Amino acid sequence: MRSLQKNFNDPQEGWELYDTMFVWNEFLTRGVRDILKTTLWTVALVYGFFKQDKFAICGKDIMLTLIARRSRHYAGTRYLKRGVNEEGRVANDVETEQIVYENMLGPWQISSVVQNRGSIPLFWSQETSKLNLKPDIILHEKDKNYEATRLHFENLRKRYGNPIIILNLIKTLEKRPREIILRWEFDRAIKIINSGLPGEDHLRFLHWDLHKNSQSKSTNALQVLLKVAFEALNMTEFFYCQVSPDQRAKGSPNLSPTLKIGFGHHACDDKNCGNADYVDDLDDISQEDTCGSSDPGNGIAEDKFEVNGSAQIKRPKFQKGVLRTNCIDCLDRTNVAQYAYGLAALGHQLHALGSVESPEVHLDSPLSRHLMHFYERMGDTLALQYGGSAAHNKVLHSMLLYSSICQKKTIGSLFLPQYACLLK
Template sequence: MQISSVVQIRGSIPLFWSQKTSRLNLKPDIRLSKNDPNYKATRLHFENLVERYGNPIIILNLIKTCEKKPRETILCTEFANAVTFINKGSTKEDHLRFIPLDLHKLSRNGASIVLEHLARAAAYALNLTGFFYYQVRPNCGQEDLLNFSCFKPNDEYSILSDKVDAVEKLKKDVNKDIGYSSEIDYIKPLVFQKGVLRTNCIDCLDRTNVAQFAYGFMALGHQLHALGFTKSSNIELNNPLAEDLMRIYETMGDTLAIQYGGSAAHNKIFSQRRGQCKAATQSQEFFRTLQRYFSNAYMDAEKQNAINVFLGHFQQGKPAPWEFDSDHHHNVRTHGSNSLSENARYVVSHC
């Protein structure tokens, strides 16, 4: 039995920023807070990622790099400044890898160009992080799999290093232990993923979903090759596997977008790739834009109220949750009030 997996994550831009909901403006202005001039919160966020996933952390930033009226570019510039500031205080090996890729600009040239650029970024990231692969030994029982004892690497061989001699020694010793004598039928060494690709756009829905598909597709080719199902790690986009994986990511993207934005995801790139006519795609995108607008303008306030109640900000004798700003949780922590009163817990538990 062989096991393989790869991890990638999506996340919002780790800065203090907001945009005021407006019923008259489809794209409200983005406001950047100046509460963190030394990017302390941003640094803590990436330190947490390193603690969980290891180095390197690769940041794929998909927001716009050029606009007539600065909006996304405000965040793009500040995010780049934050990464530069953090990297100045770390060693070269620990540097954050920052990849700016204006997906909106690229999309004007068609889906093929977008996927081509994303494939390059995905190949770069996958080459740095690798992916998890393990060939389970025949003498490894179900209990060993459940308690992860099968996955403990042998430090003597430095499996994750680039020392070919150590890996070859491991192959020979393992095969000798389990009775393999053939040079072909051997147990492949355990390999871990190190580091992670972190992708973001503004809301981490539409553009992010396309980028995650590109990375997942690139990783799938390498995984199938490692598992012995294909002779090459490259899979062409016209392969049926690409269409199947695209539909999986499309379904995932729609689910997340409906939950967060009130409509299915904008799947312009996927639609173009499948050959859907331009008029149908434009009609679909326009309808989903209207759904998002309605949700943002009329439903977001109720969502924020529910979040504030869930976080325990509704306390008797104090303003109701619907009177709080969206950044109230940050302001509460800033002033050192992290605890809830008994009354607050009582109200939350009975809402």
């Protein structure tokens, strides 16, 4: 119902837990709760996805959990629910949280990172047809000032803080304009909204045609998405907390008052953390090293320690802002991008836990494939809920296969010239 960071910073029970966009039976149980004045007899239902598994890294048992929480607002299936409503609620709005946890004898450690997906926040629709597999996109001119779009991003800012990073994956080249119509309108909406916002609240808009680049032989699409993911992660960071044995014994997992940092738009005191950063297209990203390993970046602060009794406790890290990803259905292409962000975050999460020496992530590692299975299962589940059929996992599989072949070619290019010299 609530993210790990939200629970640690602001622990709540009872009535408050039902006051959330992710509890689907809030209305049905309201009468019972009002009469009994308690929540003991009701169960809050969350619709989405959950998967948890244990794996070993360097002899340490790590628990990986992936949770997807689907919003109950403006809910419905594909083609019947598209875009945004007057209240700023979008279709297929899903919050994804990736949690990494290590159970130790001493202070235990836990980390989480949250990302979001949702339909393009404009008034648009599609007419279903048995004869047309790709129905035309109809853009409705009922909100010329983009007030509903503005409300949507204000809601995201209240939930996650700044910066709000938008990764738009829809097509830029089409013989018959469909997706590109939304691309133009979304581009215009963000520019108009940003023009009326202070610099620290500006939306960061990134556009990249995943379909075009995934078919290009000169572009390793997944590697480029990883670069974008690392940049986004450096801006939003992630949640990390270490809890001392004393806190565990008291049964109080929430942070002490001295370590609390507010969650939401006050989470970051740095006035520059939300500066405008508008990128119309990511095709200018250098492809020189897309066959190599991912650069984890160095924008995330190093660990610091506080003394709590006789134990040294690492200072907590907090996520500020969120990465919001969309395509047309917010299913297949969005799932690939969310996997890339999850993989980038996983390296940093394991590094914060002390399980690995470097946050660097390799696409051909067993850990990468293990995480891929998590996101594939989540993608299938969300696709069944919204679209009625499983996701096209071949997209993610083909990208990983290309990455592996690309790396083998890079290694081969280092040795082939040496053998060529011997043959002369």
